[in-house]
Amino acid sequence: MKRFLLSALATTTLLAGAAHAQDYPNKLITVIVPFAAGGPTDTVARLVGQSMSKSLGQQVIIENVGGAGGTLGAARVAKAAPDGYTVLLHHIGQATSVALYRKLPYDTLNDFAPVGLITDVPMTFVAKSAFPAKDLKELVAYAQANKDKVSYANAGVGSASHLCGMLFMTAIKAELTTVPYKGTGPAMNDLLGGQVDFMCDQTTNTTSQIKGGKIKVYGVTTKTRVPSLNEVPTMDEAGLPGFEVAVWHGLYAPKGTPQPVIAKLTKALQEALKDPNVVTRFAELGTEPVSPDRATPEALGKHLKAEIDKWSPIIKAAGVYAD
Known part of the structure; x- marks a missing residue:
């Protein structure tokens, strides 16, 4: 009887998730940018968000939640309802904060559902x-x-x-x-x-x-x-041999967001990165969209892990902490 109830609960949850995804989106979507308005990440978010609105059929708005090196905005999304209506657009700081902050209010690798990479600036x-x-x-x-x-x-x-x-x-x-x-x-x-x-x-x-x-x-x-x-x-x-820093940006949803919703967000992101207006504006700003194979959950998840592994020992060796 217990096994039957668990099975029935799982089936109900799957059906509810599928129904939600089929109806998604039916209201505006908020993209949290964890930095002040007018900055580079804000610029990327507004260009991409405007284009995503077209393919999603709902308005995508940008909300700036700055402070604590981007961790306040990231925490807001980590704790948001996993329904696809609150997402995070963050840069390389999503990886470096793991070492810069000894007590983060979230688990970077486990509290977010990657949607896709956007650009390397x-x-x-x-x-x-x-x-x-x-x-x-x-x-x-x-x-x-x-x-x-x-x-x-x-x-x-x-x-x-x-x-x-x-x-x-x-x-x-x-x-x-x-x-x-x-x-x-x-x-x-x-x-x-x-x-x-x-x-x-x-x-x-x-x-x-x-x-x-x-x-x-x-x-x-x-x-x-x-x-x-x-x-x-x-x-x-x-005159500074080997000095290199590129700032990549990615889009994330909260952990537990239904896979069909993630798929819709990924598709909208990929379409935005092919939008001639986005491509032109990115070029004017000195960057370009990533290739379609990098604008995927798998590519962003793998890249985030690699960047954490790359920067953590460098930051720890420098003894630089933000808290």
Whole structure:
């Protein structure tokens, strides 16, 4: 009798999940971006979300839940109902937070259902327009000689700009004054205003400012030059051998979200990444969508695990913690 009841319960649950998936979505979907509005991850989310709305037939809205290096927004989604109406768009910080925070309010690998990878965004090393160094070698020399005077802005502990800055300071063997913000949007505003000296930020946030001549650029953090900024050398070419940081973005739902719902979200994501407007805007911002085989739950799950394994020993060896 007990076995029959368990079997009946399982069947009822499956049928309920299938019915929910068939009806999904029947209301707006919220994408949580765990950083401030106006930053690079926010830009990616708004472009992709707008396109996903078309194929899903429901409005996709962006909600910015910043703070604690992206972990507040991630925790919000981890605790959300697993119905596909609250999802997370996060970057490399989803992997690095595992080592940066010794007590996370969720299990990164087990509390989320991957939907798919979105894009790999290069970063640029930029400075205020009045910064004296004319190239990266001069910037490094100036920073080493004035490490107590120069200021490095980032989007908060655990952010991509924080990680890039940490690697930069390790590479030049100098601890610089860091100024954390609640997102790269506010940090960029102060860089433009000359309140801070330099920062490392994603091309989605810097390309227009670079091309407008509003900030100085010293290098891109990829192995090869970025087509939209082809005149800008790589950090390796400019004088920091082997310096490389790429910021990947992924889409997640809460653990327990029905597989058919995940499948619908994945399909909508893949269609968005083929949208000519998204492709064009990504190119203008110095990036491009991932290939369809990477915009899948399997690819994101595998990549997340690999990135955790890659960055955890580096962060732990540096002894850098956010809590």
